[in-house]
Amino acid sequence: MTVPSASASASASAVTPTTPPPKVGIVGLGLIGGSLGLDLQAADWTVLGVVQNETTACRARESCLASRVDTDLAGLAECDLVLLALPLDRLLNPPAALVEALPPEAVVADVGSVKAPVLAVWETLHPRFVGAHPMAGTAAAGVEAGQRHLFRGRPWVLTPTPRTDPDAMVLVQHLAERVEAQVVKTDAAAHDSAAALISHLPILVSAALLLAIEDEPDAEVASLARELASSGFADTTRVGGGNAALGMLVTRTNRLGVLKGLRRYRARLQELELAVSAGRWTELQTALEKAGERRTSFRSCC
Amino acid sequence: MTVPSASASASASAVTPTTPPPKVGIVGLGLIGGSLGLDLQAADWTVLGVVQNETTACRARESCLASRVDTDLAGLAECDLVLLALPLDRLLNPPAALVEALPPEAVVADVGSVKAPVLAVWETLHPRFVGAHPMAGTAAAGVEAGQRHLFRGRPWVLTPTPRTDPDAMVLVQHLAERVEAQVVKTDAAAHDSAAALISHLPILVSAALLLAIEDEPDAEVASLARELASSGFADTTRVGGGNAALGMLVTRTNRLGVLKGLRRYRARLQELELAVSAGRWTELQTALEKAGERRTSFRSCC
Numbered sequence: 225m226t227v228p229s230a231s232a233s234a235s236a237s238a239v240t241p242t243t244p245p246p247k248v249g250i251v252g253l254g255l256i257g258g259s260l261g262l263d264l265q266a267a268d269w270t271v272l273g274v275v276q277n278e279t280t281a282c283r284a285r286e287s288c289l290a291s292r293v294d295t296d297l298a299g300l301a302e303c304d305l306v307l308l309a310l311p312l313d314r315l316l317n318p319p320a321a322l323v324e325a326l327p328p329e330a331v332v333a334d335v336g337s338v339k340a341p342v343l344a345v346w347e348t349l350h351p352r353f354v355g356a357h358p359m360a361g362t363a364a365a366g367v368e369a370g371q372r373h374l375f376r377g378r379p380w381v382l383t384p385t386p387r388t389d390p391d392a393m394v395l396v397q398h399l400a401e402r403v404e405a406q407v408v409k410t411d412a413a414a415h416d417s418a419a420a421l422i423s424h425l426p427i428l429v430s431a432a433l434l435l436a437i438e439d440e441p442d443a444e445v446a447s448l449a450r451e452l453a454s455s456g457f458a459d460t461t462r463v464g465g466g467n468a469a470l471g472m473l474v475t476r477t478n479r480l481g482v483l484k485g486l487r488r489y490r491a492r493l494q495e496l497e498l499a500v501s502a503g504r505w506t507e508l509q510t511a512l513e514k515a516g517e518r519r520t521s522f523r524s525c526c
Numbered sequence: 527m528t529v530p531s532a533s534a535s536a537s538a539s540a541v542t543p544t545t546p547p548p549k550v551g552i553v554g555l556g557l558i559g560g561s562l563g564l565d566l567q568a569a570d571w572t573v574l575g576v577v578q579n580e581t582t583a584c585r586a587r588e589s590c591l592a593s594r595v596d597t598d599l600a601g602l603a604e605c606d607l608v609l610l611a612l613p614l615d616r617l618l619n620p621p622a623a624l625v626e627a628l629p630p631e632a633v634v635a636d637v638g639s640v641k642a643p644v645l646a647v648w649e650t651l652h653p654r655f656v657g658a659h660p661m662a663g664t665a666a667a668g669v670e671a672g673q674r675h676l677f678r679g680r681p682w683v684l685t686p687t688p689r690t691d692p693d694a695m696v697l698v699q700h701l702a703e704r705v706e707a708q709v710v711k712t713d714a715a716a717h718d719s720a721a722a723l724i725s726h727l728p729i730l731v732s733a734a735l736l737l738a739i740e741d742e743p744d745a746e747v748a749s750l751a752r753e754l755a756s757s758g759f760a761d762t763t764r765v766g767g768g769n770a771a772l773g774m775l776v777t778r779t780n781r782l783g784v785l786k787g788l789r790r791y792r793a794r795l796q797e798l799e800l801a802v803s804a805g806r807w808t809e810l811q812t813a814l815e816k817a818g819e820r821r822t823s824f825r826s827c828c
Binding site for chain 2: 359378379381408410414415417418419421422423425426427428429430431432433434435436437438439440442444445448449450451452453454455456457458459460461462463464465466467468469471472475476479482483485486488489490491492493495496497500501503505508509510511512513514515516518519520521522523524
């Protein structure tokens with residue numbers, strides 16, 4: 225799945241240890257932006273953080289999320305690399321002032337969880353845009369969420385297109401490696417299809433479980449269910465009970481992939497239901513065994 | 527949901543601190559039986575463990591899971607209380623030798639995760655049987671799985687029937703409290719309905735997700751999904767990738783409850799799918815918000 229980068233070694237000279245580190249701008253200092261700011265400063269990079277208002281700026285400064293925190297976009301003019309660590313909806317509808325503030329010679333990358341729609345917008349807005357998605361936990365959010373080593377050992381997906389400047393991609397890769405992430409290069413469509421299956425479909429599967437239990441008509445059973453729910457239930461429903469606005473947004477942005485996944489999911493669930501309904505217990509056990517075997521092939525599931 | 531126990535205070539005198547602790551037999555020293563043996567011994571109770579073969583007995587003795595470990599059932603004759611910590615299938619089809627070895631005056635209780643079918647079998651086999659279900663984690667299994675404090679703060683469900691001897695129930699309640707569990711009394715049908723929703727339905731919902739991803743026809747996407755799967759995916763699929771034999775068994779034993787849950791689940795998932803399909807994003811976000819609100823009302827989900 226890795227897209228070979230022919231120019232990687234030639235371009236690497238731009239980022240050898242003897243070169244001074246690039247000056248990085250981070251727009252948005254939430255979980256991803258803030259954590260990135262902390263790690264890059266620890267690696268002696270100079271980081272300019274840009275946030276929306278002075279209250280947030282104050283808290284970001286208190287947490288030392290960047291070398292300098294501004295509410296003004298003007299400082300981006302001095303940056304070699306700008307990371308757009310913005311929520312998906314703002315990334316897809318960027319303010320004109322932000323687009324105008326980005327120097328044309330700087331490398332610009334995002335951190336959005338859906339890639340094809342982001343590239344469709346940003347490749348027309350900036351000549352050196354690189355699509356990127358660091359796959360780090362998203363339970364925490366906001367300017368207090370930044371933490372060291374968030375990206376360590378986690379995948380950092382890069383989705384080059386024929387329009388991607390190879391030098392620009394090398395610089396983003398260098399940044400990802402600097403925070404100890406594992407770079408995975410693939411195309412945006414493959415990323416979005418995979419993300420539909422492992423990130424976006426689970427949100428709906430998990431939320432439907434919470435909603436189905438709400439339908440229990442017997443008040444005693446409903447109350448007992450709440451009292452007896454164990455860690456297994458908590459795990460199965462975690463992503464379905466998460467940030468609703470983000471869940472809606474990724475589903476909307478990755479709609480076709482999610483619908484494709486839902487159709488397959490529905491077919492598999494129906495098979496299990498038919499086995500239970502007909503009392504075909506060997507078939508059910510075989511299916512559950514297969515599910516268990518499959519699970520061990522996934523990263524983070526071992 | 528708590529069934530008032532009119533005789534509880536009167537019978538409590540039988541188990542006051544001045545009374546010597548009852549002699550307990552535990553048949554089966556897996557996760558539940560072994561953990562119980564460790565905690566009860568720490569409370570100065572005498573525990574006889576009975577296992578199937580000498581190899582297991584040897585390992586149970588090495589781990590000090592009971593004061594004495596036998597492969598012979600004869601020792602149960604001296605016990606005041608016998609805990610049947612057996613897998614559900616053996617509990618529902620108990621060997622005649624086990625039934626014969628249980629003294630009629632002893633209290634007998636189980637730890638099975640489905641209660642009505644167990645009571646249907648055991649109330650005809652023993653006059654002082656008490657249906658019980660300690661809700662403790664089941665990821666580990668076998669004679670090496672026993673651990674201290676497994677039950678601390680966890681629900682220990684008791685399901686009395688009109689045939690339950692009140693003194694027998696008080697003794698089982700005393701044992702549960704001795705290992706710091708929280709006793710919840712309810713009827714078997716309500717327990718089984720609640721368990722279908724929070725324990726057994728999630729297994730199928732979660733397994734179907736693993737099976738659906740297996741159906742991905744694009745090898746690059748399938749491989750990328752395995753590589754990028756994060757902690758959210760690991761959590762959502764944990765119970766579906768667990769012990770297949772146990773998953774089948776609880777589904778078979780609690781079939782009607784599971785089928786009822788599956789029907790409601792399917793209806794809710796279809797609503798979400800229709801919202802995605804028709805692009806009704808406000809409706810989707812509202813449903814996800816509702817799911818998130820519901821989740822906070824469940825124990826272990828805060």
